[in-house]
Amino acid sequence: MIPLVKPYIADRCKMMPAIEQILYSGYIAEGEAVYKFEKEFGDYIGNPNVLVLSSGTAALHIALLLLDVGKGDEIISTAMTAEPTNTTIAITGAKVVWADVDEKTGLLDPESVRRKITPRTKAIMLVHYAGMVCDMDEFNKISKEYNIPIIEDTAHALGSKYDGKIIGSNSRFTCYSFQAIKQMTTVDGGAIAFRDEADVAAARKLRWFGLDKKVSRLENDITRAGYKYGMNNVTATIGSVQLQDTPDIIARYVSNGKYFDEKLAGASGVTLVPYYNNTEPSYWLYTMKVEKRDDFIKMMESKGILASTLHHRSDTHSVFNESKCELPGLDKFYSEFIHIPSGWWVTDEDREMIVDAIRQGW
Numbered sequence: 046m047i048p049l050v051k052p053y054i055a056d057r058c059k060m061m062p063a064i065e066q067i068l069y070s071g072y073i074a075e076g077e078a079v080y081k082f083e084k085e086f087g088d089y090i091g092n093p094n095v096l097v098l099s100s101g102t103a104a105l106h107i108a109l110l111l112l113d114v115g116k117g118d119e120i121i122s123t124a125m126t127a128e129p130t131n132t133t134i135a136i137t138g139a140k141v142v143w144a145d146v147d148e149k150t151g152l153l154d155p156e157s158v159r160r161k162i163t164p165r166t167k168a169i170m171l172v173h174y175a176g177m178v179c180d181m182d183e184f185n186k187i188s189k190e191y192n193i194p195i196i197e198d199t200a201h202a203l204g205s206k207y208d209g210k211i212i213g214s215n216s217r218f219t220c221y222s223f224q225a226i227k228q229m230t231t232v233d234g235g236a237i238a239f240r241d242e243a244d245v246a247a248a249r250k251l252r253w254f255g256l257d258k259k260v261s262r263l264e265n266d267i268t269r270a271g272y273k274y275g276m277n278n279v280t281a282t283i284g285s286v287q288l289q290d291t292p293d294i295i296a297r298y299v300s301n302g303k304y305f306d307e308k309l310a311g312a313s314g315v316t317l318v319p320y321y322n323n324t325e326p327s328y329w330l331y332t333m334k335v336e337k338r339d340d341f342i343k344m345m346e347s348k349g350i351l352a353s354t355l356h357h358r359s360d361t362h363s364v365f366n367e368s369k370c371e372l373p374g375l376d377k378f379y380s381e382f383i384h385i386p387s388g389w390w391v392t393d394e395d396r397e398m399i400v401d402a403i404r405q406g407w
């Protein structure tokens with residue numbers, strides 16, 4: 046079965062000596078290996094204002110903490126995402142306010158977001174779902190017009206582009222995940238990138254109990270309690286090795302995604318997803334809409350290809366009961382969308398076979 050997601054781990058000959066060296070180095074906690082990976086990741090995304098963390102969830106939490114989000118505040122978000130996007134908002138005590146998605150793409154609809162803005166809105170959480178990129182031209186306008194910061198949850202979209210650049214310096218906060226099944230994994234991990242250098246120092250303290258690593262323990266004064274959200278040298282070493290291959294790995298996702306865009310155009314029973322102006326997806330999961338979805342899934346399975354929706358809409362969880370509202374765009378998208386594999390493991394023969402299977406019908 047061709048899977049929908051699969052961890053990429055760099056070649057054993059490169060990875061194992063690096064892990065062995067750091068494991069027995071006597072320094073496995075946060076140290077030089079972390080700062081080296083941080084610098085390399087910043088170079089990759091084109092933004093030096095970046096901190097690597099223990100998870101993508103930690104990145105989202107730090108963004109919300111820096112905005113002092115808490116009880117009484119509202120964060121506009123999407124239900125078309127993985128759970129951590131919204132559970133992280135919930136743990137701050139703020140209310141998740143669902144905006145609707147564009148039924149064509151499953152990504153937040155700027156007009157719906159506009160309608161949900163109130164004086165309590167502290168931030169807009171955008172998710173570049175499945176590697177597609179939100180309508181940033183419009184969201185940038187909204188953010189400016191209302192002076193509301195944007196948090197980009199880029200967990201699905203490492204390497205996706207807006208305005209010709211890898212996503213990572215457009216909004217005040219961009220949050221990445223290096224969890225097992227994302228485009229680049231460090232086994233577990235994450236990162237947060239800041240548009241403004243001024244946010245880095247406070248975030249660095251929140252990453253480590255509220256302490257300043259540059260000052261001795263004795264001279265430190267915790268003014269705001271922080272978390273233990275840092276990365277360790279072992280994970281960061283894995284990250285440095287992984288990152289060497291990341292551009293090529295993402296290029297393979299993109300090549301497969303573009304192949305499907307081209308070869309599935311006009312296929313009977315299939316509606317392709319349009320991409321917004323100035324955006325380039327990195328195709329973590331190839332997303333499209335199909336008629337008779339259950340039959341489609343069965344047909345694909347019979348040919349050894351996993352097709353799945355993978356994510357469950359978040360607004361059905363009891364913890365978000367007070368946020369309940371009508372989301373007709375999401376209802377529509379949710380009833381028709383499907384993901385098919387487009388990752389690095391999908392070979393030229395695989396993708397031809399996938400297109401043939403779909404073109405033969407179901």
Ligand SMILES: *Cc1c(COP(=O)(O)O)cnc(C)c1O
Pocket residue numbers: 099100101102103126127129130172198200201221222223224234235
């Ligand atoms: C994976 C994921 C996260 C959380 O990342 P972790 O590294 O697992 O904490 C957040 N948002 C989305 C959309 C994700 O898919």
